[in-house]
Amino acid sequence: MLEELKHGKKTVGIKQSLKALRAGNVKIAFIAKDADERLLADVKEACQTGSVEVVYVDSMKQLGKACGIDVGASVACLLK
Numbered sequence: 001m002l003e004e005l006k007h008g009k010k011t012v013g014i015k016q017s018l019k020a021l022r023a024g025n026v027k028i029a030f031i032a033k034d035a036d037e038r039l040l041a042d043v044k045e046a047c048q049t050g051s052v053e054v055v056y057v058d059s060m061k062q063l064g065k066a067c068g069i070d071v072g073a074s075v076a077c078l079l080k
Contacts, residue, residue, distance in 0.1 A: 001028070001055060002030070002057065002062075002063075002066040003066070004028075004078055005030065005066045005067050005068075005076055005078060006066060006067065006068050008078055008079070009078070009079040010067065010076055010077060010078055010079060011026075011076065011077045011079065012064075012067045012069065012073050012075075012076045013073060013074070013075065013076075014039055014040070014042075014043060014074060014075050016077075017029065017043060017075045017076065017077045018042055018043060018046060020077050020079060021043065021046035021047060021050055021052065021077065022046060024050060025079050025080055026047075026050065026052050026077040026078070026079060026080065027052075027053075027077075027078045027079060027080045028052070028053045028054075028055060028077070028078045029043065029047050029052050029053070029054050029055070029075065029076075029077045029078075030054075030055050030056075030057050030063055030066075030075065030076045030077070030078070031043065031044070031054055031055070031056055031057065031074070031075055032056075032057050032058075032059055032060040032062070032063045032072070032073065032074050032075070033056050033057065033058055033059065034058075034059050034060055035060055035074030035075070036074070039074060040074065040075065043075050052077075059072070060072030060073055060074055063075075063076055
């Protein structure tokens with residue numbers, strides 16, 4: 001499923017992902033297990049509100065790599 005992030009339409013990062021979630025444009029949200037919980041509270045709430053599937057990834061580094069970036073990512077969303 002992570003492979004879809006590399007080639008599909010996506011958002012990477014909390015701000016962009018929250019914007020897409022609130023607009024109702026997200027199919028699946030990917031959240032890194034080692035990301036700061038305080039920063040992710042709004043993202044998780046938006047996922048629940050919009051009934052968006054959440055997939056947890058082991059690390060921010062792994063999620064960043066799946067998105068094709070050289071740094072870690074706490075959140076990434078696959079867009080509709």
